[in-house]
Amino acid sequence: MNANLPDRPDRKPVVAVVFGGRSAEHAVSCATAASVLEAIDRDRFDVLPVGITPTGRWVLMADDPEPLRLTAARTPQVEGEREVIITPDPDHHELMVREPGDAPRELSQVDVVFPLLHGPFGEDGTLQGMLELSDTRYVGSGVAASAVMMDKHLMKVVFRAAGLPVGPYVLITDKEWRRDPSACLEPVAALGWPVFVKPARAGSSVGVSRVTGPDELRDAVEYARQFDPKVLIEGAVVGREVECGILEGRGSNPPRASKIGEITVATGEHTFYDFEAKYLDGSAALTCPADLPDETAAQIQDLSVKAFDAAGCEGLARVDWFYGPDGTLTLNEINTMPGFTPASMYPHVWAASGLSYAELITELIELALERRVGLR
Structure with missing residues (x-):
């Protein structure tokens, strides 16, 4: 029996698997969700797949991993019309689903959210903050650690x-770059060559360039700025x-x-x-x-x-x-x-x-269920 479900000890915990999102790592998040949906222990947990579209809409997804797999020939993307609403009531943690043209209806009580989002607007404390406001348990780090x-x-x-x-690095903020790009690039030579130019708040190597000399540097910064206006340039290690x-x-x-x-x-x-x-x-x-x-x-x-x-x-x-x-x-x-x-x-x-992979998923969910809500 799960100690966190005293109201209905006979039922399995409900896990909302949340994926997709607004970042450039949307497809990677979908691929991760495909693997988790396939491996999660259905004898121990009830699962609700919830996707976030690239524009930020939350939609109920089919419990099917196949359309979410990332291959060289297919880039998965969250799409759907069944919009999901999360209630802010700390006592219920409900998901409401809204069909086009209909009033919202209760979908399920959620015991824990498994956020499989990568990058900004998901991995960076934003989603975690929303879940904290509703006293909803979730897998992974809290607001501060996620953001920093x-x-x-x-x-x-x-x-x-x-x-x-x-390792050594040079930071370029948005205001500094717009004010004087040349001044931003001057300290980079002291790092030696090559350097790696990265969006400061992205992952999965999105927007990253390996730069072997000063002639390539400005273009690499501009490329990284397509994903984040804050750019980090690291010396090669x-x-x-x-x-x-x-x-x-x-x-x-x-x-x-x-x-x-x-x-x-x-x-x-x-x-x-x-x-x-x-x-x-x-x-x-x-x-x-x-x-x-x-x-x-x-x-x-x-x-x-x-x-x-x-x-x-x-x-x-x-x-x-x-x-x-x-x-x-x-x-x-x-x-x-x-x-x-x-x-x-x-x-x-x-x-x-x-x-094992399935055991690791179970351990992470149970750690989240064990963790108290609020300040820790």
Whole structure:
């Protein structure tokens, strides 16, 4: 019996799986939802698939993963006419569905939301804030951690203050760029070449460019600004890309760290781990456990837990590192809602650590149901 359902102990918890959204990572979110809908334990949970269109409308979706899969030939997108309304009543957490031309009707009581949104307007604390207002439990980090870790600049500020190793960077704000682009670019040369130009608040390598010299820099910034007016330029860090999955501990127990995974990208078409290598052409390989000295793997696990705690994360996170040839570790970023298909790194490292994909989904939902609402 679920202790969070005292009113109806005979029923299964209702999980609203929310995906899509307004960001450039809409299709990636749909692909993640396809995998979760397919694997979630239907004997333990009732599921409501809720999509958010690119324009921000919430719609009830069919409980069918196939149209949501991302392939080289198909980019999924949320569409529909059955609009969903979330009630702000903290005592009910109801979803209302509104058919075209009809009055809203109750669809179901929702016990927990599983937000599978990537990028702005979903992963960045905005959705989390809405759910907090209605005292609705949800999977993953709260408002502050979601917002700060979505912003690669603020993330580095937090980690540096916590004594964690971060790489060099240059920040370009929207006002600075509109006022004097040349002045914004002057400090970049000190980072050395190549550099990576990124939207500050995006993921899945959307809008990222590898720049090998000053002639390419302005165009790369303009490209990143198509996704976010705030741009980060990072100096290249030489090293292997290794990642650690973190899972919140039950009750007052400390966070759990997975075995360490490593990303390798086939040389030739890709100069870094870009969108195509991640999701479309299969040129990226994920290895777990990574071939690392035992003491290095343990150090990455310890530092990843420290980063999780420093950020105030909850539920889950993937912590990404560069492991240099001389053994130096550089913290690249935390992802509070990492890619979540079975082929993604986060489920991959947990499977290698003894927790299957379906078991990982169940654990995350139960962690959310266990967590109290309000200030924590």
